[in-house]
Amino acid sequence: MNVDLTVVWAFLIAFAVFAYVVLDGFDLGLGMLFAVAPERRDRDVMMNSVAPVWDGNETWLVLGGGGLFAAFPLAYALVLPALYAPIIAMLLALIFRGVAFEFRWRTERWRGVWDFAFISGSAMASFAQGVALGALLQGIEVDMTARSYAGGWFDWLTPFSIVTGIAVMAGYCLLGATWLVMKTEGDLQDRMRRLAWPFGLATLGFIGIVSLWTPFLQDGYYNRWFTGWGLALAVGVGAAVLLVAWGMFTSLTVHRHEYRPFLQAIALFALCFVGLGIAMWPYVVPVEVTIWDAAAPEKSQVFMLIGAVVLIPLILGYTAYAYWIFRGKIDPDAGYH
């Protein structure tokens, strides 16, 4: 067979992670934005704008993890212990915020508590995901003869990973704010439109900082970014980021578009993802283990690919259908609660 299945799987998992980042990204961002919307009614509207779909959004995280386990079991076994603390923190945070979707409707007295759980859980999960990304990017110490993680328990904690953690929080808030511009009306929409600006600027700033910092983490990255085609790509992606950002800010303020800023924010994330991919390729654990080192045997890859080819389009189809059903502005009185 001419197609390298390992590459196919690398792209599929990257896609799953990207889908997760965008989809759960906006609802995690929305969770953090709860903090700046203290009004009861606003919070109800905000939560109802994602209540029917958040569960599907979060499932992409399971596919990202499960896919890595299935297609690159060695990488899964190396990365997860290395990121032990941020991953446990993320899981605990996701518990709090996930149950808040149901619990806050079930109690009058404790609603404030579950709102706080929603805000802090969303913030903590976002931060932990950013830290995990940073920690992965800066490299993980492995012992390839023992096929196991060989670093310490706090290797993930560096200035760089803290910055990527905050960067992801800012980016998710941008996604959340632009989502709400699309889904809400009136005063709440205006406030989100205004908030999208600082979060947009912060996101842009962090993209710049992380992009400039990354090449100096590892020689491999430096050579990738600053030599030959890498340089051209880097310049190209950078220019595209600025262009998209310009478009987003004008559609927010000048044209006062409702849905475009959200799509442009997603495009911004997509470009960051491309940049990350260029930097990391072909490593799955930078810069120790390539995707081919970690790949599951071909038989497993083929067996899973059959399902993926059939099911992923189906999933995208009914996910889109679910979003379509709940399209339009949120009726403040809707919901089953």
Added chain:
Amino acid sequence: MFDHADAVLLARIQFAFTVSFHFLFPAFSIGLASYLAVLNGLWLAGYGQVYRVLFDYWKKIFALVFAMGVVSGIVMSYQFGTNWSVFSDKAGPVIGAPMAYEVLSAFFLEAGFLGIMLFGRERVGNALHMVATAVVAVGTLLSAFWILSVNSWMHTPAGFTIDAVTGQFLPTNFWESIFNPSFPYRLAHTVTAAYLTTAFIVGGVGAWHLLRRTAGDNPGARRMFSMAMWMAAFVAPIQVFIGDLHGLNTMEHQPQKVMAMEGHYESHPEGWAPLYLFGIPNDAEQRLDYAFGIPGASSLILGHSLSAPLAGLDTIPDDEQPPVAIVFWSFRIMVGLGLLMVAVGIWSLFARWRGTLYTSRPLHRFAVAMGPSGLVAVLAGWVTTEVGRQPYTIWGLLRTADSAAPLDASAVGASLIAFVVVYFIVFGAGTFYVLRLMAKAPFTGGPDDWETRAPIRTAGIAPGPAQGTPTEHGPKIEEETR
């Protein structure tokens, strides 16, 4: 400060703790999803408004339970990597694929259609809403299919070879590894257990409301009690039968697990192995203290003959024996509860025949007491089968001690404490909210309540006339929050 053994033990405790909590939610929601589909279907088919009321009643509980199942399930999917990374690396090529299929074919299906089921009736119409409800139910069953396949493979591995260099399990035949020898029995036993769990919760709630009302005049409570008792009467005996088949299958593939379940430290080469009803396992002395049993019954059940010889744990090296006491007791809890479930079913049939199904207070009290029995039995069964697999994660091939991540005991200990604290807070609150929803009778309100529950749009299917009119105006437990 700590050694690897501490870290492994802590990781085991953490896994047992998180999976026990998690398992309770799907055990309930698998059955509840099907129940909701049945209720919605009966309402659409015109069997009466009572089914719609029950659908809306259980839908809220389902949403809570499902949310808790989702968040505790995400923990499980990552814990393989964080705490059992060696296992993940070695087994990933074989079980990674079915686990990925679980996500692709089941999780997305449930998650995608759950929103439509909970929020979408008015937007998509009754017919599509019914489809969404059914799809959620199918999704939960598919999920059970894949995860039990993976779990069964760990008990009866098949369809693989072991790589001499990396020690990885490499697939040779996915068909064999998915439909491994214990899978059909475990799947049937577990799904049936989930249905019974739901039936006894529903029945317990129904009985609770019948007890609280004079003469049991709440049509919703009557209907759910009746439906649950049919399930108990027919499915509980079937479960005993399936459980027996599962036990024989275990006997064939994991004999030492059965020896531990039965408390057979000693072999019975001449047959007449007793079925121990009571005893205190004593691993140190390798004998069952204070043993009391029925002579020959174990030979009869496991060997189908009084003279069938049975091997005991004395034929198994010490370091391959599971811890007997835990397995012995959890097995008795499961079987005991199973027999009580059968008893409830028989009693309900008798009461039905006598016409006292809705008035027999002793039956209702018994049903309330048995409400959580399914959850307890499911946990006990899980402990029996999983502890019975020790000291292996993959039966006979990979030891638990060799499966764990290169963990630092303090890291696992800290995360264990965090999980315990968070789980008790979050799932404690969740249980409280579920119980509060259950404490509220269906048909609580007056005419107002009735109208808001009327279908907005019927999509061509006219709802039948209401069978049970809301006659009851019980006190509302708490106003809905919105």
